[in-house]
Amino acid sequence: MELLVASAVGVLTAGGVYLILRLRAFPVILGLALLSYAVNVFLFSTGRLMVNAPPVLNNYGDASYTDPLPQALVLTAIVISFGMTAVLVMFALGAYLEADDDSINMRDEIDDDAARADAEEGGA
């Protein structure tokens, strides 16, 4: 089980990092979503893994409980990461609607590329 959780966190991180390095806003948002999953599961797992031991107290003798603290932290993190995603979506949307382009890098680079492409076409 531990191996599965660790590898899942790793794969989610790798996917997330790859996607945030893309050049358009939408894949970057997807990448951040993946990274949020990865981080949340990572933080959650710092409380170590336990099955059938939810941190809800019961009256039946000495039951064992999993660590509640990481859960509490991750719970708010999930909600906050939603808020962050929403703000980013709005940025991306605003940038796209204002500039007709959802590239995340500065425009002059694109312009340079376009100019170079134009020059090459002109030369050819």
Add this chain to the structure above:
Amino acid sequence: MTNGGSLLPIIALLPFLGALVPGLMIRAGRNACATFTAVPTIAALAMLGVLTPDVLAGNTLTASFEWLPQMGLSASFFLDGLGLLFAFMILGVGLLITLYARFYLSGDDPMGQFYTYLLLFQGAMLGIVLSDNILLLLIFWELTSLSSFLLIGYWKHLPEGRQGARMALAVTGSGGLAMIAGMLILGNIVGSYNLTDILAAGDLIRASDWYLPALILILLGAFTKSAQFPFHFWLPHAMAAPTPVSAYLHSATMVKAGVFLMARMWPALAGTDAWFYIVSITGLITMVLGALIALFKDDLKALLAFSTVSHLGLLTMLLGLGTEKAAIAAVFHIINHLTFKAALFMTAGIVDHETHTRDIKRLGGLAKFMPVTALIGTVAALSMAGIPLFNGFLSKELMLEEAAHTEWYENDWIVPFLATLGALLSVAYSLRFIFHVFAGPARDDYPAHPHDPPFGMWASPAFLAVLVVLIGILPGLAQPVVKMAADAVTGQDLDFYLKIWHGVTPALIMSIIAVVGGAILLGLHKPLDRIWNAVPRPEAKVIFDALMAGVVALSKGLTEGLHNGAISRYLAIFVAATVALVYAAFSGGTLSPPTREMLPVPPVVAVGYVLLMAATVLVVLNHRQRFRALVLIGIIGLMISAGFVYLSAPDLALTQISVETVTIMLLLLALHFLPKTTPAESGAALRLRDGAVAIAAGVGVAALALTFLMRDFNSISDYHLANSYEGGGGTNVVNVILVDFRGYDTFGEIIVLGIAGLTIYALMEALLNGPAARRLRNADYSQDRSRDRHPLMMVVATRAMLPIAVMVGVYIFLRGHNQPGGGFVAGLVISIALLMQYMASGFGWTQSRQRLEYHTMIGWGVLVAGLTGVGAWLGGAPFLTSIYGYIKLPFIEKFGLGSAFAFDLGVFLTVLGAVMLMLYSLSRIARYAGETVNVEPMDYDPSTKRELKQPEGN
């Protein structure tokens, strides 16, 4: 003695307070403005006058306030003889300049600004001379650089003014930076930043290994400020300022700050070979060079500027010699230079004002037209030349006397020779000022008809000229002042007597040579001038400009090279650097053996795992097909929720699944307005690089996770588990942590969420008022539109579901304290229920039925949570301490109710408000995109048996 000291901070503060007034008073007229500038100066002078007897008696006054004691920074002031002399000079000349500027500046100049700048500068200078803490001194030091920048560039329309101001700021400012470093070293050596401590620890400082670096850095600050070679070039360029500024900055204040600092630091730093050679050689070179250039300048103010450079060199050299007599000469010359140079600058300003030119070649014979000005100018210039019966002669004699027996590397003629040469050149340019401007035949080609200015304008220089003569004839008058300041510089009780006639001394002979030689040189001026102009010389401004251009190009290249706007590149570097750092940290320590057994993996979990992995890989592969990627993201979210369920985290599972739902809705809404596919832009090399970075990060995180998952640890959670019921009144420990143990965190988090919601609302508001709105109206989204937009089935189903969903939400909320659930989850569940109404019946219909504003809900949520926390204060407990009790109501079971409940209600309201505001804002775009507004709940209403028509609108 501290009794009078309490006045010191007030004196230092007065000009700053007063600086506010002239800018505001200018509407009341120029006279009122000038008067209000004079008031704080006169008040400060009066207070100084009260303190003078004490200081003359040899006492040092102090006043101190702790400011940042951790950093050794205190607002402490002290006043000794040197400080008092400078303070009088700064304020006294400031007053004269205020009067002079009133008449000098024309009606077109913004006079209020001028006086404000002037007072700011005056305050900064006063601060330097009164500071007891060197850190405080540094602050005032930089303030003089800044305020002099404003003053020099006062005529903003003149390019020379702007360039001169910039150059002065660059040179003196960078010198100031060097000085900061030097002062910090000094403070570290002594262990105190208090000037009084530092001055008392001279032996310790001189013995320190760090003495030389500190000395060089501090001298850099002093030399740049006092325009010593090779930093002398900024001063002549600062002459583009209005003449009152030049007269103030370059006679009494700005440039004297460097000299003041050297005098102030004299007991701590002087007395070593390093000090002797660095300071005296620099001073002597500057003195001769400045005098030489001054002789060949045709601009009156440039001549005076270079003569100032020369005299500053003289003062620097005297301080560099390090003997008591040299210190006396330096202090005396500071006073004398102030009197004649300020008078000369003002005279030059009058000439410029009346004839509209400062070019010496176009002047001459002015004595006939403006006799008063000519008289003042002649007296001051004769003093500058060092002619007997004027005060300049006295201090120059003292200087030559000292130079006569100074040896450099056992060479006994070079210093006297150069000092005599400097004096000779000084006589030549001083006489030139008299003969080429005032004497000679009257001309008839002046640009304007010259005449003496009104009394107000010549009153200030005349006053100074009277001082020149008075001190010159009766040097005993200056005796107590000079003794007071020189005692403070040297830290000793000096015994000397100022007098005119010392007998036939080497100094007198050198003086006679200088006067005769200077007169001869002036006679030869014409041919010499031709030679001077024919010889090529390095132009300081060109070198400076080239240097500045180089620095600018370098920093621009660096900035643009590193910060080129490619966010994806920054991110790649950031991730790679993080991986490398974590690897370094990880491999640097030791690792204990694993202590935990791995849990078994049941088949269902394995299936979920495979689904998760496959979905992740597919998202990456399919990220260009945006809609498909969203579906796959949904699968990942679901699998993670399932994982939380399995791994004993029911609260997380509930939260994750509801957040997942709203996230997907949000992304779907956004996708409607974004391109549906991502263009393939990155080449193979880029993908390979990103892939490598991503895999490195993934492997690193997985390894880290596996490492700690296999090891036990000590957690503070046992405390939470043990106290959850007794202390927090709940059995769901996660919820109790959220609303009680770590309630402060949660409080902060709901505020963040609320801010995020409001940010989105504000962004949308700005967006829809900008060009985006136009673009939206013109875009064609028709192909996205379903023909059956508000299907009957969905409308009916969501209506039926709404009360059920709300009930579930309330149930989850109520049981949250004891069972999985709580405010976060309940807020999300109810927002999903509301969202479904929007989806089914459209924005217009739903919005018209919505009674509560989402903004208000956020506000109420934060308020309720905050007030709950404050409520704990009523019971005398800290913020957010929770109380609870059990309540028995008829018909339902006994249940616990605590303040945590109210807090959770705040969480609930904020989450609901924020989530709804976010989605509401996004769906508002649709209306701008030409979407029709529906006023009926569904497209086809069977109860009315007719096709509803949707009215057009936006």
